[in-house]
Structures are given as C-alpha cells and as structure tokens.
Amino acid sequence: MATSFAEAGADLELVGITKRFPGFTAIEHLDLTIPAGSFFALLGPSGCGKTTTLRLIAGLEDPTEGRILIGGKDVTTTKTFRRPVNTVFQSYALFPHMSILENVAFGLKRRRIADAQQLAHEALRLVELDHLAQRRPSQLSGGQQQRVALARAVVNRPALLLLDEPLGALDLKLRRQMQIELKQIQGDVGLTFLHVTHDQEEAMTMADTIAVMNKGEIEQMGAPEELYELPKTAFVANFLGQSNLFTGPVVSAKGDTIVVDIAGRKVAVPRDRAQRHAGEVTIGVRPEKLALSTAEPKESAGVNIVGPGRVVDVSFSGVSTQYQVQVPGLGTMTVFAQNMAFGPVVNLGAEVWLTWTVDHGFGLADDPSAGPRFEPDEDTTQIATQRRERLEAELEGA
Amino acid sequence: MAFGAFSSATPVAAEPAVRRRSPIALFLLLPGALYLSLFFLVPFVSLVLTSFKAPGEFGDIGEYDYAFKWENYVAVVQTYWPHIARSFGYAAVATVLALLFSYPLAYFIGVKLRRFPLWQALALTLVIAPFFISFLLRTLAWKQILSDEGPVVTVLQALTVLPEGAHITQTPAAVIFGLTYNFIPFMCLPIYTSLERLDLRYVEAGGDLYASPATTFMRVTLPLSMPGVISGTLLTFIPASGDYINASSAFLGAPDTAMIGNVIEANFLQLQNYPVAASLSIILMAVILIFVSAYIKRSGTEDLL
Numbered sequence: 142m143a144t145s146f147a148e149a150g151a152d153l154e155l156v157g158i159t160k161r162f163p164g165f166t167a168i169e170h171l172d173l174t175i176p177a178g179s180f181f182a183l184l185g186p187s188g189c190g191k192t193t194t195l196r197l198i199a200g201l202e203d204p205t206e207g208r209i210l211i212g213g214k215d216v217t218t219t220k221t222f223r224r225p226v227n228t229v230f231q232s233y234a235l236f237p238h239m240s241i242l243e244n245v246a247f248g249l250k251r252r253r254i255a256d257a258q259q260l261a262h263e264a265l266r267l268v269e270l271d272h273l274a275q276r277r278p279s280q281l282s283g284g285q286q287q288r289v290a291l292a293r294a295v296v297n298r299p300a301l302l303l304l305d306e307p308l309g310a311l312d313l314k315l316r317r318q319m320q321i322e323l324k325q326i327q328g329d330v331g332l333t334f335l336h337v338t339h340d341q342e343e344a345m346t347m348a349d350t351i352a353v354m355n356k357g358e359i360e361q362m363g364a365p366e367e368l369y370e371l372p373k374t375a376f377v378a379n380f381l382g383q384s385n386l387f388t389g390p391v392v393s394a395k396g397d398t399i400v401v402d403i404a405g406r407k408v409a410v411p412r413d414r415a416q417r418h419a420g421e422v423t424i425g426v427r428p429e430k431l432a433l434s435t436a437e438p439k440e441s442a443g444v445n446i447v448g449p450g451r452v453v454d455v456s457f458s459g460v461s462t463q464y465q466v467q468v469p470g471l472g473t474m475t476v477f478a479q480n481m482a483f484g485p486v487v488n489l490g491a492e493v494w495l496t497w498t499v500d501h502g503f504g505l506a507d508d509p510s511a512g513p514r515f516e517p518d519e520d521t522t523q524i525a526t527q528r529r530e531r532l533e534a535e536l537e538g539a
Numbered sequence: 540m541a542f543g544a545f546s547s548a549t550p551v552a553a554e555p556a557v558r559r560r561s562p563i564a565l566f567l568l569l570p571g572a573l574y575l576s577l578f579f580l581v582p583f584v585s586l587v588l589t590s591f592k593a594p595g596e597f598g599d600i601g602e603y604d605y606a607f608k609w610e611n612y613v614a615v616v617q618t619y620w621p622h623i624a625r626s627f628g629y630a631a632v633a634t635v636l637a638l639l640f641s642y643p644l645a646y647f648i649g650v651k652l653r654r655f656p657l658w659q660a661l662a663l664t665l666v667i668a669p670f671f672i673s674f675l676l677r678t679l680a681w682k683q684i685l686s687d688e689g690p691v692v693t694v695l696q697a698l699t700v701l702p703e704g705a706h707i708t709q710t711p712a713a714v715i716f717g718l719t720y721n722f723i724p725f726m727c728l729p730i731y732t733s734l735e736r737l738d739l740r741y742v743e744a745g746g747d748l749y750a751s752p753a754t755t756f757m758r759v760t761l762p763l764s765m766p767g768v769i770s771g772t773l774l775t776f777i778p779a780s781g782d783y784i785n786a787s788s789a790f791l792g793a794p795d796t797a798m799i800g801n802v803i804e805a806n807f808l809q810l811q812n813y814p815v816a817a818s819l820s821i822i823l824m825a826v827i828l829i830f831v832s833a834y835i836k837r838s839g840t841e842d843l844l
Contacts, residue, residue, distance in 0.1 A: 201743050201747075220746070220751075221743075221746035221747060222750055222751050222752075227748065230740060230743075230744060232740055234738075234740040234741055234743065235744075236741055236759060237741075237763070238762045238763060247750070251748060251749040251750045251754060293748070
C-alpha cells in the first residue's frame, strides 16, 4: 500500500487488454499509453467500453487478457485498495453515513497519513466547499457532491486520477465552471488524469490528448485540434463534431492532391490528408469550412465547388446559422455560417453553390457504412457457462 | 414488509414546517385508534389495576379486590429477581448468537446472490420455511434430537466430548440454543432487507480509497446495514426475553432455567395469583422499554424508528 503521496503523476500503460462479459466483448485487444502528467480523455458513445477500461485500471474488474502497468509497475493482479489510483465515480458514491469531511479524509486515514483532517480541509477549500465540511452528502446539491467526490479523490494525490463522466450530472453553466476548475487542479497538482466522457466538447476543452473509442477499440488518438481537423475514420469524423462525407472512386492521384469522382463532380483532397489513395474512398469536410454563394463561383485552383443545391433547412443558433443544402447526387450537406450580418444570408429554398479550400478536405481510412465490429455473442450455453464459472469462483472465495 | 419496519435506509426527509390539520386525517385515524384503545389500552389499564390488587377478604384462591397494594412489586422483585436476570441474560446471549449466525447468512443472500435472483428467492424461502411448521413442534423436535437417548448426546458421549450421564436438554445452553434457533429468521430478514439495498458502489469506493475488504466492511458495509441490525436485534431480544416455551420444563428447559415468561404463566394459569403475574408483566415491559430506548439512543438511530 502506498503510504505516502505520489511525487508526480505516473505513466499508465495498457498492453493487449481484452475484457469479455457473458454475452459480449467489451474491449478487444486494447493498447494504450498515457504519459505521466497528462490530461487524457477517453471519448466514446455509451457502451463503447470506456467505463470498463476505467474500471479495469481502478481494479474494479479483472481483464480477461492483457496487462496494466502504472509507472512501469505491473498492477494487473494488484487489489483495488493497493493501487495508487483514485476514481471520481459517475454516481459520486459519497458515503451517506459520514460527513463531508469524513468522506474526504477517508482515504488519508486508511493510509495513516498524519494531519488527515488538515489535508481534507485544504482539499475542500480547493473545491470551495470547506464551509460545508460538517454536512452530510444528502444535504448537498448534485454539483456540490460532485466537487466533494473530486476533493475526496484529489486529496490522496494519486499517481493516476480516474474521472468517470464526472460532470455528467451538472447543468451547463456549472459544468463549464467545473471544467475550468478541474483543468486548474490538474495543473496545480501535476497528476495524470484519465477522463472518461461521451461529451466531445468536454473532452476537447479539457484534455491534452483524446482517444476516441468505439466498440471496444481506439479509433484515433491525438491532440483535440488534430483529431478535429484530420479525422481518420468515419466514426471520428461524425462523433467529434459533424462532417460532410462523400464516397467515390479516385480518378487521379497526381502531385499533392488526389481527385475523387463524386457523382460526376471532381473533388480534390490533399494527398497527405488522405488515408487511402486509390480505389473507392470516403472524403469529407467540416461544415464550418464550407462557404455558400448564390451565384455560380468561377473555377479556380485549390478550391472545390459543389452545386447547385437547394437550401432545405435554416436554423439560427446565435453565433452561427446552420444550413441544410440538398445537392443532387451528393445528398444533404451541412453548412455552418458565422453570423456576420443580421439574419440569415440565404433564405430557405434558395439555389446555392458550396465552395471550400482543397486544404480543408480529408480522406478517411474506412467508409461510413461499416457494420458492427463484434457480432453479438448471444449463445445461451456460453452465457450459462460463464455464469457458472463465476459463481463457482465466488463460492470458492467466500 | 414488517421486517423492514425499523430499517428505513433513506434518511427521513425534513417535514414541511406547517402542516394543515384536516378533519379527514383525524377521521382516517379513527379505526386504528379504536382498535388500539380496545385491544391495547383497555387491557393495559386492566393489567395495571390487577397488579395492585389485594387478596379477597374470604381468602378464596383466585379472588382479589381492587386496592393499591404497591408492595406486590417489592415482593415480586424479591422473589423472582433470579428469573428476571436469567430472562434478560438468556435473551441477550441468544440475540448475540443469532446476530453472529444471521449476518453472514443475510450478507450471502442479500449481496452475493444478488446476481442470481432465482437462488436468492430460494434461499429466502428457506429462511422463512421453518415458519410453515408450528414453533412448538419445532422446539419439541429439538427436544427429541437433543434428548438423552437422542443422536446428539449418544454421539458426543461416544466421542467422550460429553461425560457419561450428562444432559443437553434441561440446561441453560439448551434454552439459549432454542431461543437462538427460533429467532434467527427474525434477525436474518431485517438485516437482509438492509443489505439487499446496499449500494455496492460504496463498497467499490471504499476499495478505491485504500480500504482493505475488512476495513471496507467495518467502515462502510456494517454502518450502512445498521438499521437492519438494530431492528433484527430488537425483534429478537424483545420476544426472547418474554419467551416461556423454550425455557419450560416441557420443552428444552428445567425448573432452574425458568424465565419470567414461565413465572407469569405459572402465576396466571396455575397459581391464579393474578396480581403477581400482572406486576411481573409490567416489570418485564418496563425493563424492556428502558433497555431498548438506551440501546437505540446509543446506536444513534433514533431517526430510523
């Protein structure tokens, strides 16, 4: 058991992690390295295996295969309470029979750290809740409980702090505030943060590095800007922000660009921003990179032109207006236009052309119609076997 | 569920400060109030009056006149203090033993079997199953099993664990065993109700915060299941201290294991000494009330009642 505070955050390394539950596979051969001191976000839709990954790291589940290393030390078989890891649970899991102060001091007391009370008060001051130290969790609001949960984890100065959708229950304003606070705390204490979330905006605002997870695998990993500007798969392109995607054959791949034939139109993409350079490929562009024009623009080098299309929907959202443009042969395209003038620039039903700089396009490694990666394993004998094994193991342990 | 009577896990929400009195509420109270006054208050007053009665002038057995003979109480305590002490002693030991047996059982059913609802239901049924047979019969069956010619004594004597000529029945141990056995379901079910709704995420949080499984149990699981433990111990201790079946000579006891219940029974039904029986009953009630309120105060769970 760690009897002192971690000096700094530690590296986390997952090697070939696989986790199977009766009836389905949650994670398939996952490799992941998180450098010490970083704020790492694991982003994905619900059911993608991100919470399972977190629970594996915390020691609340055992991997079916693979190893987990924290700071270079193999902790795969280490019990939860001996791991230098703390978790901020999605449900907060504050002990209802203890005061806020007792909750925060709980971990310190278990490790017999001197001045537990003092340190707990300091942690509560960090989240600005010291004045509520004697209250019970049930007397606090959801946002306050969230901050107590955070203080209870941070006060232990773990080498690795795991955050499981920690801001999910908060309203938008409080969430923004907490995002900033969290980022600040991470900077102040220099721990390694692993943040699991399905909120892409939250992940992009807070994390240094984001790994986008889908169906038990990491689709793409990188800095938020990198992931946004150059998604490599259709899932990333659509989960992280929105994208306009088209599929067609490559007709020429000369020089720095490849040209794709999309329903008779030639669309160019920079060669180094495309994952595949031959055959049927999917290319895309972000909605805010598109420009609308009501007259047909002149052909010019370095610009893609699509049109004419018809505006089928206009929705105003404050800073920008979102247009849906129906382009024959391409389907519906989404355009975000900054509101530089009052009111919409083009009206519903208008005939428009869409243009974007070739440099803004990207080419994907797969196409949007990818089927499920794991076939559901609903064979009942399989489920029954695994259940029985688990029960037997449990009876033995009891 | 009656077993959950004391074990509301949710803290009592703050009542609205002002609540309008409505005649409908009083009207709805009427049947309960009538029932209580008819079947509790009236007999209780009658019991108190009986406890102060004096023997009738003509000295016939079972005839007493209304009086204020408080000396009844003094006499009763002087005569029967060993029975009073024995009752609460046996009941306390049986309660502790029942708790030691029931907690692991309730934990297994309420927590470990949670993922197997069918097994859980089956195990619960097994806990309740003894109630399908009259507890007189069950206690008699134990008398048979533990009797001098019964299998237990024979085997223990063959193994020389028990000396030749020793008994199991008619000893305090047999009475305590009978009490423990008969009240285990009353202990087990409220603890089960508490543990069954224990949120295991608290246990996970304990492990995450460096508490070993043993520490997590002591600091998290046990405190959170305290409402069940309290109601279980009360549901066992209160009836056990007034029990007169297990301790009676016809069952597992002997004259020297008699508890208050046996004395009350004898005075009411055989000796027809109603004032003594009544004052004993009231002493029993008073002592239990004092014990229980001290216990609840100490365990800090007044808000759970």
